[in-house]
Amino acid sequence: MNRVIAASRFKAECLALLDEVAExxxxxxxxxxxxxxxxxxxxxxPASLRGSVKFNVPDDExxxxxxxxxxxxxx
Numbered sequence: 001m002n003r004v005i006a007a008s009r010f011k012a013e014c015l016a017l018l019d020e021v022a023e024x025x026x027x028x029x030x031x032x033x034x035x036x037x038x039x040x041x042x043x044x045x046p047a048s049l050r051g052s053v054k055f056n057v058p059d060d061e062x063x064x065x066x067x068x069x070x071x072x073x074x075x
Contacts, residue, residue, distance in 0.1 A: 002039075007032045010040075 003026065010017060010030045021028050021042050028040040055062065
C-alpha cells in the first residue's frame with residue numbers, strides 16, 4: 001500500500017519515514033502542492049549469483065599450464 005505524504009512533512013520527518021519504508025516494505029509517494037514528485041521505495045536485495053556460472057571446460061584444462069613461454073613484457 002502506497003502512502004502519500006506532503007514534501008514539507010517528508011522533510012520534517014524523513015529519517016523516521018525512511019525507517020518505516022524499510023521496515024514495512026511499502027512505498028511512499030511524496031507530493032508537492034498535491035502533485036506526486038517522488039517515490040521512496042525499499043531496496044530489493046539482488047538474487048545470489050552463487051551457482052549461476054557454468055564452465056564448458058574441465059577443471060584440469062582450466063588449471064593446466066600454458067604451452068610455451070609467456071613474456072609479460074612483450075608488447
